[in-house]
Amino acid sequence: MTDHFMKQWLKRNFQPDYITDGVHDIDYKDLFDSGIRLLLLDIDNTLAVHGSHESDNYAKTAIENMKLAGFSVYILSNARKHRAQSFASGLGVEAEGMAYKPSPKILLKTCERLQYKQNETCMIGDQLLTDIWAARRAGVKSILVKPRSAQESGHIRIKRLIERIILKMIDK
Numbered sequence: 423m424t425d426h427f428m429k430q431w432l433k434r435n436f437q438p439d440y441i442t443d444g445v446h447d448i449d450y451k452d453l454f455d456s457g458i459r460l461l462l463l464d465i466d467n468t469l470a471v472h473g474s475h476e477s478d479n480y481a482k483t484a485i486e487n488m489k490l491a492g493f494s495v496y497i498l499s500n501a502r503k504h505r506a507q508s509f510a511s512g513l514g515v516e517a518e519g520m521a522y523k524p525s526p527k528i529l530l531k532t533c534e535r536l537q538y539k540q541n542e543t544c545m546i547g548d549q550l551l552t553d554i555w556a557a558r559r560a561g562v563k564s565i566l567v568k569p570r571s572a573q574e575s576g577h578i579r580i581k582r583l584i585e586r587i588i589l590k591m592i593d594k
């Protein structure tokens with residue numbers, strides 16, 4: 423594969439529509455005006471510090487702001503169903519655990535069940551290799567946020583290295 427096609431392929435699969443520092447730095451009004459109505463949210467390192475079971479003020483105010491801006495909010499996480507649901511219930515939103523991102527399958531099923539089209543949906547998450555890839559494959563908008571906590575396990579650190587390489591290549 424030439425560099426050109428490699429870059430095109432990476433862009434097609436991993437280019438987020440926006441990159442922000444966190445869920446509090448997203449311009450929700452702008453997003454709503456662009457036609458988005460459903461926000462799909464990752465948990466770990468997006469709404470929560472990795473591995474935490476309870477939602478804190480950071481997550482609560484973020485969800486409130488999204489709802490105030492007029493969005494339907496839904497959690498789509500690769501965490502176990504039980505944990506995703508207990509985290510989400512503290513926020514007053516519904517959730518799907520074991521979403522198998524980067525597979526687009528459950529993401530698309532969720533849109534269909536909630537009756538939103540792909541062009542009305544945006545996935546928000548901290549990982550290129552799960553959240554953004556799933557969004558790109560599903561044909562929905564995506565926002566990459568910086569991870570909430572710096573402490574991450576070994577295999578996630580390796581993924582972060584790969585993410586940095588991909589973002590650098592896309593950016594060139």
Ligand SMILES: [Mg+2]
Nearest residue numbers: 464466467548
């Ligand atoms: Mg995450």
